[in-house]
Amino acid sequence: MRDERSRELYDRALSVMPGGVNSSVRATMPYPLFVERGDGGHVIDADGNRLIDYVMGYGPLLYGHDLPDSVQSAIQSHASAGPMYGAPTEVEIDLAEFVARHVPSVESVRFVNSGTEATVSAVRLARGYTGRDKIVVMQGGYHGAQETTLVDGEAGDAHPSTPGVPQEFARHTLPIPFNDEEAAQEVFEEYGDDIAAVLTEPILGNTGIVMPEDGYHETLRDLCDDYGSLLIFDEVITGFRVGGLQCAQGEFGVTPDVTTFGKIVGGGFPVGAIGGTAEIIESFTPAGEVFQSGTFSGHPVTMAAGYESLTYAAENDVYEHVNRLGEKLREGITEICEDQAPEYTVVGTDSMFKTVFTREAPESFENSCSGGCRQRPTCPRYETCPKNGGDVASAQTDRWERVFWQEMREQGVFLTANQFECQFTSYAHTDEDVEKTLEAYKEAL
Incomplete structure (x- = not known):
């Protein structure tokens, strides 16, 4: 994936803005992805790369980048x-x-x-x-x-x-x-x-x-x-x-x-x-x-x-659409984790989703929360799922930022850049976007 233009823009930004950004969470390693424009459920970066966007402006974009x-x-x-x-x-x-x-x-x-x-x-x-x-x-x-x-x-x-x-x-x-x-x-x-x-x-x-x-x-x-x-x-x-x-x-x-x-x-x-x-x-x-x-x-x-x-x-059917896609993503990521990383915890509800790189959990997903952790006491993973901010902070937070986020970007998926901020589906996302995203998760995990 090309990134020469983003690197050049970051170099310019460093000389006139602290850390080269106007919000600290945008300071990704080794440099931020500079966006040129949005298109539905996607962003096109300064180098012309097209990525499925689940950052959604950190939440405001219920409709993605194409407003009704x-x-x-x-x-x-x-x-x-x-x-x-x-x-x-x-x-x-x-x-x-x-x-x-x-x-x-x-x-x-x-x-x-x-x-x-x-x-x-x-x-x-x-x-x-x-x-x-x-x-x-x-x-x-x-x-x-x-x-x-x-x-x-x-x-x-x-x-x-x-x-x-x-x-x-x-x-x-x-x-x-x-x-x-x-x-x-x-x-x-x-x-x-x-x-x-x-x-x-x-x-x-x-x-x-x-x-x-x-x-x-x-x-x-x-x-x-x-x-x-x-x-x-x-x-x-x-x-x-x-x-x-x-x-x-x-x-x-x-x-x-x-x-x-x-x-x-x-x-x-x-x-x-x-x-x-x-x-x-x-x-x-x-x-x-x-x-x-x-x-x-x-x-x-x-x-x-x-x-x-x-x-x-x-x-309109806005919430039905975004929540259905959110559920489909969480269920699909749960299946991938069961095969590749059973210690991880899939979290979220409605149109919010995330995978927390927790360090311990039962290998079996039988009778677990399939569409995101719901803090259900009868779930066999209940004792190891995150209950508070400290539990999330003790996960493999560096792996998300240094490895996983970078790999997902290479696969054409734009996620929030650290373990903590959540991700969102929008009315502009499609089932095809979800399928491509799940394939990217398989590769990145």
């Missing part, structure tokens, strides 16, 4: 009317009404410009609403580049995970293992009166895709109710991808107080949102006293793209 005509028309119409106004537009009401109509937790919505901005604002909202400072987070969870959640360690002994975050910020963050009900109960017993919120992804999506065990989210819901804390679901990844229009909270049957969104809710354009009960969300200025504002918030092009994208999904 109604979405494209709305984008063009609003873009041609003027870049932006610094004033409200009707289409942001349309999108807010759609979200409130379909997502169980949402009565009111504040739109912002990124998933990070959404979670930053949600944390500030929780602290302002409750008058408390401490936030419980999941070890290995990801909530964007914000000071409150860029921490490592355990509750009571947390420290910043990056230079630039004061230790004082980490003091108010209480990390616990995902899927550990006992740890959740203990942290509330010790700090409950000071906990403003529990902030968690319904599914860990930046840590190899870890599903919740039955009852875990219900436990968090009960603890928050008992102690007067807020339960915040970060659905930046899962929102309008898992569970269809009701999102992951609808699928799991647990309603948080606040939900953060990004990615799909903006139809592929920069976006974030914070939704919840009207009482809580109206704590934001100007209705309340918790400051939140932004020049580009509710950008008309983004709002139009998001509204028309979700409307199209509501009226």
Whole structure:
């Protein structure tokens, strides 16, 4: 596969951008794949190589790179009317009404410009609403580049995970293992009166895709109710991808107080949102006293793209298609692992998938979860499947980045570049794409 042009572009980028990229996860070895354009479920890189794309912009591209005509028309119409106004537009009401109509937790919505901005604002909202400072987070969870959640360690002994975050910020963050009900109960017993919120992804999506065990989210819901804390679901990844229009909270049957969104809710354009009960969300200025504002918030092009994208999904077989392909991929990869790498764990749900290079597991797949790990206690692989971020981190993470990702690219398949970020099917993908991908997995594994 040719890569001379990508190498040349990376050389140029290194002289004007730190690490040659504008998001650290794009810094693949030995250099990133520079994309020239998208085409349906594929990307064409700067060297003219055509690859099946499962990165999908790290999640926003529910339709792949070919938007439905109604979405494209709305984008063009609003873009041609003027870049932006610094004033409200009707289409942001349309999108807010759609979200409130379909997502169980949402009565009111504040739109912002990124998933990070959404979670930053949600944390500030929780602290302002409750008058408390401490936030419980999941070890290995990801909530964007914000000071409150860029921490490592355990509750009571947390420290910043990056230079630039004061230790004082980490003091108010209480990390616990995902899927550990006992740890959740203990942290509330010790700090409950000071906990403003529990902030968690319904599914860990930046840590190899870890599903919740039955009852875990219900436990968090009960603890928050008992102690007067807020339960915040970060659905930046899962929102309008898992569970269809009701999102992951609808699928799991647990309603948080606040939900953060990004990615799909903006139809592929920069976006974030914070939704919840009207009482809580109206704590934001100007209705309340918790400051939140932004020049580009509710950008008309983004709002139009998001509204028309979700409307199209509501009226067509979008979720049926993407979920069927996701299931077909997970089942096919499971069969390949059974033959070639039985120690590995296939994870994911709906249109999300990943293979975690776990180091131990029974050789037999009999009676196991065939379409991705579901944390089923009766599964013979239950004891060795990843339960939290630490379990994924202890997998063969280097092998993914240094060997597997490179080999899959040579086979014409574009995957996320490390063990942690998940991959996605889109409405533009086909059964033929899935078959080619499974053949590539056979070769690469």
